[in-house]
Amino acid sequence: MKAIRYKIKTVNPVIISSKRGDANMVNTKSYIPGNTVLGVFTSLYIKKKELKDAHKDGIFYNWFLKGDLTFTDAHASDDARRYFPNPYSIKEEKYKGCSAYDLMFEGDSFNEPTRSGEAFINIEGSTIYNKPVKKSISFHHSKEDNADNKIFNYESINANQIFEGKIIGSEEQISAFKEYFPQKITVYMGLSKNSQYGRVVIELTDVSDYDREIKTDTESDDEDIVMTLLSDTVIYNDNGFSTADTDNLEKLLGVKIKNSFIRKDVIEQFVGVWKFKNQSETVFKAGSCFKCDRLPDNYEKLQIKGIGEKIHEGFGRVIFGWQVKQDEYSKKSEAETFNKPPGIPPDFVKKIVTRIIQNRIKDQVILKAMLDEDSFGNLPTKSLCGKMQSIAMNINTFYKNFDEIAKNKIALTQLEKCNNKTTNLLNHIQGDKAIVDTDGFLNKIYNLDEFTKLLKNKDDFSNEMKKVYLKTFFNFMRKERRGVNNEQES
Structure with missing residues (x-):
């Protein structure tokens, strides 16, 4: 398999909506989903070829519908490293936050007070690096005549931040994709693209052999292995419904899950090209992690292709062996401070x-x-x-x-x-x-x-x-x- 690494630099604040049905507050995700990136290139392809029935175009069908190309989520990155969703089993020391522990490997005797840490981390040996995604909240007045001068607000990802992901596929498809699009592209993504939001620059690197997102060692004296979800994951049960039941995940993996730290969500997405919402899905959230009694037989394929449904949209990215037993992690964070406005709020x-x-x-x-x-x-x-x-x-x-x-x-x-x-x-x-x-x-x-x-x-x-x-x-x-x-x- 081959891959193109892409970087997204936010030129303007960006809103990747994570809220449903709330007219007064729109929150943003802290990363750029693979299906948002897929949607950007879909629109560029349609516009460049002036397609009216895009699904009838063979290349369009293979790249964006059939799933010959996989667009992974773009997470925050800097010159040193890329950051990934924090596994839910990793908690930081509650009061000082200088140390962290992976509760997946702690027994009943563990009694340290803990709290959840930053949303995105990178683990290197016994050190956890944190990188907060910087956001802002902007207040706006509705312009609609019948809106009674309502105030609503947008949370947005700040400008001048870098996010990184990969586009994965066969050598033939990846090479053709790289030839079709320029190395740097200025586009708009997310909500309110017609106002001051959404402008980004996407930069594509050269084609290279695909290497999994995180280097890990799956050889261990301990037979147990931890699988960590790097993106939201859609699993269907025998009746064809999405589910966040570990029993169905066990069937899919062919292993026994001995312990897990999971969170569930229900997602619904608007497909801009087709102008409609797709069906809602129950998902395991990114950061969910599972201790398995052994490596699945096809674990290498799972780390390349993903697990479950809609994997070409970035769902189902997994890694085995990222979480290993450590007595304690030290933490290194990029400091972020917030100043409370003076006075009493009106x-x-x-x-x-x-x-x-x-x-x-x-x-x-x-x-x-x-x-x-x-x-x-x-x-x-x-x-x-x-x-x-x-x-x-x-x-x-x-x-x-x-x-x-x-x-x-x-x-x-x-x-x-x-x-x-x-x-x-x-x-x-x-x-x-x-x-x-x-x-x-x-x-x-x-x-x-x-x-x-x-x-x-x-x-x-x-x-x-x-x-x-x-x-x-x-x-x-x-x-x-x-x-x-x-x-x-x-």
């Missing part, structure tokens, strides 16, 4: 920040509902799901109406048979009327106590989040049930 700023916090928690509640729903099998009929979604519109009467539904023997049977690994649907709803812990979400927001205290112990906010959870939970259950061919309506 009321309108308090309202804006409080609204941002509310929307952030709302997104977390929606994600929790989607992931919880995904864990259940033996779903109720579509009509019962729709009925429960309907009564969730009024949270004040929901539990009373739910209890009435459960008095019906047919409905009760469906609620009891619908289950995940720990409970059934009846107990999931009835047994935990504090199903959404809003105070728990608020406690995870640091350094904003003057704003979060306004929301704590507020019944109306707590009830609104319960409503959001239940509506989302039953909505996705109804949609999934709709796709089951042998559906039976009660």
Whole structure:
């Protein structure tokens, strides 16, 4: 396999949206996804060849649809090294942050207080190098006539930062790609490309033999080996649905997973060339890591091609043996300081920040509902799901109406048979009327106590989040049930 290393320099601030459905706050990712880079070159190719039916063009089809080329995520880099998603098992010492530990290799006796570290790191021996991606928040006024002069804000990646990734393929395809595009290209990517955001310079290096992103030693006296995800990873179950269940990952790898540190997410992407969103997918997030009882037989291929679905878009990048047992890591960081504005925040700023916090928690509640729903099998009929979604519109009467539904023997049977690994649907709803812990979400927001205290112990906010959870939970259950061919309506 051959590869082209590409570097992206941000000339203007760049917004790679990571938020869904929030009109007042748009957050940005801290890296540039492979599918964003793929989209840039797709648009350049279509424009250069003036294609109207691009999918009928053979080269276009091979490079951008079929998957002959793989576009990896672009992560922060500097002259010394490239940085990758921090494995979730690596935590830094809580109070001073000078040391770090990999909990994947620690036993029950480990009792050091720890916290999560920087999002992107590079491990060299017993030293961890951190590089924060610098971001800013800009406030804007809506220009729409009916917007009531609303304030909204963008978080963006600052200008003058370098991100690096690779384009991987056969020698024939990679050489042809390199010949087709110039070495340096100035383009726009991300949101608000027509304003002051999104201008970048992409530089392509010469074609070289592909070498995996991180040099590791997979030979070890210990039979166990850790697999680390360097990008979000899409795995389909036997029914063709994306899932973040380690059982399905074990089947795919052909190994036994003995321990894992994972986070899950639900992603949905807008495909600019086709002007529509693709289907949402449940993913293992980059940084998830798994201790396997042995190396998979095809581990070398997995480190080149990736694992799971949509690998040509940069999903499924994996590395084996990056995480090894160390008693302790020392940390070297690029210092980053933040200065709090002087004085007391004006009321309108308090309202804006409080609204941002509310929307952030709302997104977390929606994600929790989607992931919880995904864990259940033996779903109720579509009509019962729709009925429960309907009564969730009024949270004040929901539990009373739910209890009435459960008095019906047919409905009760469906609620009891619908289950995940720990409970059934009846107990999931009835047994935990504090199903959404809003105070728990608020406690995870640091350094904003003057704003979060306004929301704590507020019944109306707590009830609104319960409503959001239940509506989302039953909505996705109804949609999934709709796709089951042998559906039976009660």
